[in-house]
Amino acid sequence: MENDALQPDSAMLTQLVQMKMPFGKYKDVVLCNLPVSYLEWFGRKGFPKGKLGMLLQTMYEIKLNGLDYLLEPLKKR
Template identity: 50%
Template sequence: MSFQHEDLLALARTEMPFGKYSGKPLIRLPEEYLLWFQNKGFPPGKLGELMALALLIRSEGLEPLIEPLMSDQRR
């Protein structure tokens, strides 16, 4: 997976647009939820790419790297 700085910013600032976790920042989605999407198929486009990136970061325990990018986001 290849990503840019802009992808990390988008991950920190994009909220889930639908479902049980609607309005929650993607990086804060439960790992189990992201794993479910991985098995069923991430949504197409940028949302799916960011969800896959969120899963990668969460599974490696790297969420603290995203924290500084989450300016003015609910925590």
């Protein structure tokens, strides 16, 4: 059971490649395609509350750590 905490949430990763930004400069851009500079801006100003904020923060961490390749198989679906 402890190893489950280390496994990525596949539903969350799927949302990162399907959900579009609902507002702002990059409205209608899929979250995984947002530029890191935009995610950094949220990091400085504060991520939105709720699910969108969690997803944006997750995408920021993925990009910050060079883990974009993890999303490639999901993008191809």
